[in-house]
Amino acid sequence: MTILSFTLILLLGAYLAGLAGSLTGLGGGVVIIPLLTLFFHVDIRYAIGAALVASIATSSGSASAYVKEGITNVRLGMFLEIATTTGAVLGAILAIYTPVNLVAILFGVMLIFSAAMTLRKKNEAALLVGSKLSYALKLNGSYPTKDGPVAYKLKNIGGGFSIMTLAGMLSGLLGIGSGALKVLAMDTAMRVPFRVSTTTSNFMVGVTAAASAVVYLQRGYIDPGIAFPVIIGVLAGAFTGSKLLMRINVNSLKLIFSVAITLIALNMIYNGLNHKF
Amino acid sequence: MSSNQNKKITDYDIEQLIGQVLRYGVLISGTVAIIGGIWYLFQKGSGIADYRTFNGEPASFTSLTGILKGLGSGSATEIIQFGVVILIATPIIRIVFSLISFMLEKDRLYIVVTLIVLLIILFSMFGGLAI
Numbered sequence: 001m002t003i004l005s006f007t008l009i010l011l012l013g014a015y016l017a018g019l020a021g022s023l024t025g026l027g028g029g030v031v032i033i034p035l036l037t038l039f040f041h042v043d044i045r046y047a048i049g050a051a052l053v054a055s056i057a058t059s060s061g062s063a064s065a066y067v068k069e070g071i072t073n074v075r076l077g078m079f080l081e082i083a084t085t086t087g088a089v090l091g092a093i094l095a096i097y098t099p100v101n102l103v104a105i106l107f108g109v110m111l112i113f114s115a116a117m118t119l120r121k122k123n124e125a126a127l128l129v130g131s132k133l134s135y136a137l138k139l140n141g142s143y144p145t146k147d148g149p150v151a152y153k154l155k156n157i158g159g160g161f162s163i164m165t166l167a168g169m170l171s172g173l174l175g176i177g178s179g180a181l182k183v184l185a186m187d188t189a190m191r192v193p194f195r196v197s198t199t200t201s202n203f204m205v206g207v208t209a210a211a212s213a214v215v216y217l218q219r220g221y222i223d224p225g226i227a228f229p230v231i232i233g234v235l236a237g238a239f240t241g242s243k244l245l246m247r248i249n250v251n252s253l254k255l256i257f258s259v260a261i262t263l264i265a266l267n268m269i270y271n272g273l274n275h276k277f
Numbered sequence: 278m279s280s281n282q283n284k285k286i287t288d289y290d291i292e293q294l295i296g297q298v299l300r301y302g303v304l305i306s307g308t309v310a311i312i313g314g315i316w317y318l319f320q321k322g323s324g325i326a327d328y329r330t331f332n333g334e335p336a337s338f339t340s341l342t343g344i345l346k347g348l349g350s351g352s353a354t355e356i357i358q359f360g361v362v363i364l365i366a367t368p369i370i371r372i373v374f375s376l377i378s379f380m381l382e383k384d385r386l387y388i389v390v391t392l393i394v395l396l397i398i399l400f401s402m403f404g405g406l407a408i
Contacts, residue, residue: 004318004367036328043331053361057303060367063298067292074292078375079390085397092406138386206299206368207394211401213365218340218407220333224357227313227327231364235307 011229018237027177028234029055034264048175049221052213054234055177059206066199077200085166088211091172104272111265112179115258122194123187126152133157161188172212177205291378302367306360313356
């Protein structure tokens with residue numbers, strides 16, 4: 001394949017990845033790795049580098065809109081970034097000692113988990129009384145709705161912090177945003193309403209990915225010939241997605257996407273077990 | 278007078294500022310990547326794409342000095358890598374802006390929290406983890 005056709009096909013693929021990622025809330029990186037490894041037969045290390053870049057692009061691009069609407073809990077995000085960046089650095093160190101096949105299998109498992117998470121029942125009820133720590137750390141907040149601002153309180157900060165460290169570690173190891181795990185930590189453990197947890201998680205993905213991207217850039221995982229179609233495609237796709245999101249019902253789309261992602265994940269696990277990476 | 282002005286800075290202002298930082302970072306890096314990318318295709322578009330085996334990247338792609346040196350000579354690949362560096366820097370610069378705004382708000386707890394996050398990223402950058 002010539003570089004020109006490789007670039008154009010990857011550009012289209014990255015566009016669709018950014019579009020699907022923003023419509024379903026999974027982020028751009030999740031689709032980039034299977035696209036590059038299974039379709040283009042790119043070494044998984046280059047794919048991880050590209051996915052990190054894609055994660056930062058989608059996170060920063062959409063966070064700029066969400067932050068302005070005042071839904072994102074900036075303090076909560078900043079506090080939990082201690083956990084995710086520590087995890088991301090650990091993950092980048094761990095990556096040296098992890099065989100690429102194992103990385104592919106872990107990625108597949110993470111993908112199935114993410115697909116299941118997009119279909120979960122969402123937590124919209126706001127907790128009225130928070131734990132002591134949530135007050136001490138000023139993590140409680142409110143978010144705007146049609147009927148005026150809704151206040152919420154948080155609990156189980158320690159549990160959420162631990163899951164976040166794991167999310168950061170997987171993000172550093174696999175090159176993805178681990179948005180699904182981040183939302184799990186906030187929704188299930190800390191009881192953050194899902195509109196807040198989704199946007200705050202998205203806000204954190206950029207910082208988490210940057211913490212390991214600085215290591216991977218130095219390790220030579222990020223190739224310019226792969227990076228530029230990925231950045232441009234994912235950004236354009238995410239932009240289209242954010243415009244479409246207000247007009248269409250994404251529920252059926254999420255189901256189709258989850259099934260597709262699960263099939264891709266099984267393919268990754270199968271190839272990983274057969275040492276095809 | 279100045280302390281009076283500082284008191285007027287609210288969470289809302291901080292969120293607006295952070296939104297702008299993220300937006301411009303993404304726009305600038307995307308623009309740089311497009312410029313480098315088009316040039317790259319002009320130069321190497323007819324070559325063969327082969328990423329089947331991992332060879333790492335030359336120093337001119339993996340260090341800031343290498344990228345800046347290539348940028349000075351107008352090399353397409355280094356222009357793209359510079360776009361990547363701007364993209365990676367965007368969330369990090371966002372943290373610096375958060376730090377400044379927590380300082381203006383005199384929120385000691387979150388000045389410390391933000392400094393910790395910044396230190397972890399700096400350690401990741403200069404900690405010799407590349408190996």
